[in-house]
Amino acid sequence: MLTLGHDRSFLPRIALFSKGEVIPTLEALSNVLHPSNQNLTPTQKIWQRWHFKLGHIAHSHIQKLALGGFLDRVSMGLLQTKIADHPKCAAGQFEKQTSLPDETPATIKREDHLGSLKEGQLKPGDRVFCDQLESRVQGRLLHAAGREPDKDRCCGATIFVDAASGCIHVEFQVTLNATDSINALDAFERSSLHMGVAINSHHTNNGIFKSKRFVHEILKNSQSIRHSGVGSKWQNGVSEGAISIIASHARTLMIHAALHWPEVEDASLWPLAVSHAEQLHNHTPNSSSAFSPNSI
Numbered sequence: 001m002l003t004l005g006h007d008r009s010f011l012p013r014i015a016l017f018s019k020g021e022v023i024p025t026l027e028a029l030s031n032v033l034h035p036s037n038q039n040l041t042p043t044q045k046i047w048q049r050w051h052f053k054l055g056h057i058a059h060s061h062i063q064k065l066a067l068g069g070f071l072d073r074v075s076m077g078l079l080q081t082k083i084a085d086h087p088k089c090a091a092g093q094f095e096k097q098t099s100l101p102d103e104t105p106a107t108i109k110r111e112d113h114l115g116s117l118k119e120g121q122l123k124p125g126d127r128v129f130c131d132q133l134e135s136r137v138q139g140r141l142l143h144a145a146g147r148e149p150d151k152d153r154c155c156g157a158t159i160f161v162d163a164a165s166g167c168i169h170v171e172f173q174v175t176l177n178a179t180d181s182i183n184a185l186d187a188f189e190r191s192s193l194h195m196g197v198a199i200n201s202h203h204t205n206n207g208i209f210k211s212k213r214f215v216h217e218i219l220k221n222s223q224s225i226r227h228s229g230v231g232s233k234w235q236n237g238v239s240e241g242a243i244s245i246i247a248s249h250a251r252t253l254m255i256h257a258a259l260h261w262p263e264v265e266d267a268s269l270w271p272l273a274v275s276h277a278e279q280l281h282n283h284t285p286n287s288s289s290a291f292s293p294n295s296i
Contacts, residue, residue, distance in 0.1 A: 091256035131239035165296035249277035
């Protein structure tokens, strides 16, 4: 197999297979967990199954879940003195390949500010960060059968993140105008009230969130809203990070599906991948606190 790299990022641009080797290669990828595969031990296959089931999270996170009693320690070989090497995941390796800018700015972390939003200063609902995710690929609607016209398909979503718990809520939109954004806001608040959490304040970027209709909807609900400064998207870094997490996990799920079931791979199914990534994030215990965002 030959790979041609991008001039700047050295990412693989195209793969050229010898004649007659494409189908066997794809079949080999789809049979990784098959009993006939002798390249992985039974314990490694169990680790890999949990890796797939939990949305391709890190093996170190899976190990903490097992040691915390969430998974079967015995079947995963955690009672042994030496743990077998974790197998590599093809979808995860592809997902890590991201293009970097020419000059990557240095990021300085201030230890006195790390986690300050979550250490007793806020309770769930006190502050919600929100931003919008936009996709150039039109996504299928969740309630339709795929026969809707392109103009009625999803073009993006609004992401809501609770600062105290880290819970992420995604509302898909056909357009990113004020009307659909307000409908997304109402749907999020109904979901929060259903879980017993009342929203008190929002922090957003500018753009559509600064429109009179959107601000009026916030104030009508006796809530406050704060916008990031011009050119200061870092102030809304919580929602930016949530978009990165959800998009990264959804992209990995789409790559995994394309590798293991190429006959039915469809890029327009990205809303389903995003919904699944959101579900896994909210229900998987955190590697440091052992609590899931939904439980908080």
